[in-house]
Amino acid sequence: QKxxxxxxGPLSVPEGAIVSLNCTYSNSAFQYFMWYRQYSRKxxxxxxxxxxxxxxxDGRFTAQVDKxxxxxxxxxxxxxxxxxxxxxxxxxxxxxxxxxxxAGTRLFVKA
Amino acid sequence: xxxxxxSPRHEVTEMGQEVTLRCKPISGHNSxxxxxxxMMRGLELLIYFNNNVPIDDSGMPEDRFSAKMxxxxxxxxxxxxxxxxxxxxxxxxxxxxxxxxxHFGDGTRLSIL
Numbered sequence: 001q002k003x004x005x006x007x008x009g010p011l012s013v014p015e016g017a018i019v020s021l022n023c024t025y026s027n028s029a030f031q032y033f034m035w036y037r038q039y040s041r042k043x044x045x046x047x048x049x050x051x052x053x054x055x056x057x058d059g060r061f062t063a064q065v066d067k068x069x070x071x072x073x074x075x076x077x078x079x080x081x082x083x084x085x086x087x088x089x090x091x092x093x094x095x096x097x098x099x100x101x102x103a104g105t106r107l108f109v110k111a
Numbered sequence: 112x113x114x115x116x117x118s119p120r121h122e123v124t125e126m127g128q129e130v131t132l133r134c135k136p137i138s139g140h141n142s143x144x145x146x147x148x149x150m151m152r153g154l155e156l157l158i159y160f161n162n163n164v165p166i167d168d169s170g171m172p173e174d175r176f177s178a179k180m181x182x183x184x185x186x187x188x189x190x191x192x193x194x195x196x197x198x199x200x201x202x203x204x205x206x207x208x209x210x211x212x213x214h215f216g217d218g219t220r221l222s223i224l
Contacts, residue, residue: 032210041217041218041220042217043202043204043215043216043218044215049212092209094210096210097142097161097209098156098159101153102153104153
């Protein structure tokens with residue numbers, strides 16, 4: 001079993017839809033959780049960074065961490081065609097240097 | 112601020128040739144990572160440097176792969192001899208602290224014929 005599981009998609013939604021992207025993990029030591037966005041032929045770009053459980057909001061993006069269920073989510077409100085990209089979840093723990101990445105979910109937002 | 116800079120952006124070469132990928136991390140960052148990304152395996156960590164010292168190279172696939180960081184502003188990943196199965200996108204990332212989020216370059220797309 002992989003440490004981090006993420007559905008690769010693809011996920012196709014109409015413009016304006018609410019998008020929900022999810023990851024599950026097995027290592028309860030993870031404390032830092034990240035979402036990266038990767039456009040085609042570009043490097044992963046940090047989108048959201050959260051510590052421990054709870055919600056964090058930034059504009060149209062909300063990151064949610066549920067440590068009891070070992071489940072993290074990224075919500076995108078009012079999705080735009082420019083949101084079309086691959087979204088990777090990532091996580092690490094205090095004292096650890098290795099960040100574990102999910103496989104990435106490909107998202108297509110249709111105009 | 113300049114981000115992580117990688118060169119070349121694309122490299123096409125024949126099997127058996129030596130390949131050198133270059134990375135300039137963000138100024139002030141003391142941790143540097145080399146990754147390989149493929150459709151099949153996603154992002155794989157190859158090697159991690161802290162303060163220019165290799166800390167973990169357990170992800171380096173074979174002795175054909177080597178990495179150096181001669182100073183805080185430059186690192187190289189070398190493949191010698193290259194093989195077609197090395198074809199992938201290679202990313203360099205840096206961070207201020209190993210627990211902080213990593214910042215990625217735009218990668219080198221490597222094709223070995």
